[in-house]
Amino acid sequence: MPANPAAARAFHGLHRQGLLVLANAWDAGSARLIESLGARAIATTSCGVAWSHGYPDGDFLPMDRVVWTIASIARVISVPLTADVEGGYSDDPQEVGANVARVIDAGAAGINIEDGLATVDLTAAKIAAARAAADRAGVELFINARCDVYLRGLAPGREVEETLARAARYRAAGASGLFAPGIVDPDQIRAVADGCGMPLNVMARKGLPAGPGLESLGVRRLSSGGDLAEAVFGRLNALASRYLETGDSEPLLDGAMTYPDLNALMVKD
Numbered sequence: 001m002p003a004n005p006a007a008a009r010a011f012h013g014l015h016r017q018g019l020l021v022l023a024n025a026w027d028a029g030s031a032r033l034i035e036s037l038g039a040r041a042i043a044t045t046s047c048g049v050a051w052s053h054g055y056p057d058g059d060f061l062p063m064d065r066v067v068w069t070i071a072s073i074a075r076v077i078s079v080p081l082t083a084d085v086e087g088g089y090s091d092d093p094q095e096v097g098a099n100v101a102r103v104i105d106a107g108a109a110g111i112n113i114e115d116g117l118a119t120v121d122l123t124a125a126k127i128a129a130a131r132a133a134a135d136r137a138g139v140e141l142f143i144n145a146r147c148d149v150y151l152r153g154l155a156p157g158r159e160v161e162e163t164l165a166r167a168a169r170y171r172a173a174g175a176s177g178l179f180a181p182g183i184v185d186p187d188q189i190r191a192v193a194d195g196c197g198m199p200l201n202v203m204a205r206k207g208l209p210a211g212p213g214l215e216s217l218g219v220r221r222l223s224s225g226g227d228l229a230e231a232v233f234g235r236l237n238a239l240a241s242r243y244l245e246t247g248d249s250e251p252l253l254d255g256a257m258t259y260p261d262l263n264a265l266m267v268k269d
Helices: 005-014 028-036 046-052 063-076 093-106 120-137 159-173 186-195 211-216 227-246 259-265
Strands: 020-022 081-084 110-114 142-146 177-179 200-203 219-223
Touching: 005 142, 028 063, 028 227, 028 259, 046 063, 046 227, 063 081, 063 093, 093 110, 093 120, 110 120, 120 142, 120 159, 142 159, 159 177, 159 186, 177 219, 186 200, 186 219, 211 219
Parallel strands: 020 219, 081 110, 110 142, 142 177, 177 200, 200 219
Antiparallel strands: none
């Protein structure tokens, strides 16, 4: 699928229209279902995508599988797609740029790229390479810089200051938004939203304020992350375990979508 500049522009616009709530998908089927429920955009979850291919999360999924997944999702949805590309699947910024170019060609209007335990300098270089690749493709790619200060406990007692310092570096490198997974305290959320200079994205977490509260704090994007994939795998684990143990068919039907409904959902107009 060719690059889609209009989808990228539309995706930027969604960050200026209140709170964008994203339910993260992991394959074309889950993306099609989520879109049918009224989602204004589709995001992938790196862990869910990796697990669906039988790989662990953490930059282990081969790039060809990443691109194939993005293209397969882009084929069946009509809303903008943003792809979690973990750390860019390389520590070489040039290679990250090449990987991002492939992701754009597969149909992504945005990406998440994370620092994790990488240095700020390296992450900024990756973001700059991603921006250069997008510019060459003629796409205003939404680059969501994931800052793992809260998620990994990297600066105890200085989380806000460290997050804002990284946000400044990433914004200067070409980031469009800041993703701060793990933050839940309302005062800290407001401080980061007010100071980062970009739309703030937070991730579903126990204790996090609900949608309207987040919007009032200045948050512009809320992601489910891997929670939906974990819930589905958890349900599969429970059902399959009981079925294998007892051979009882009845629990398999509890809460299930029907075959006709699911099959009809996968028919693309």
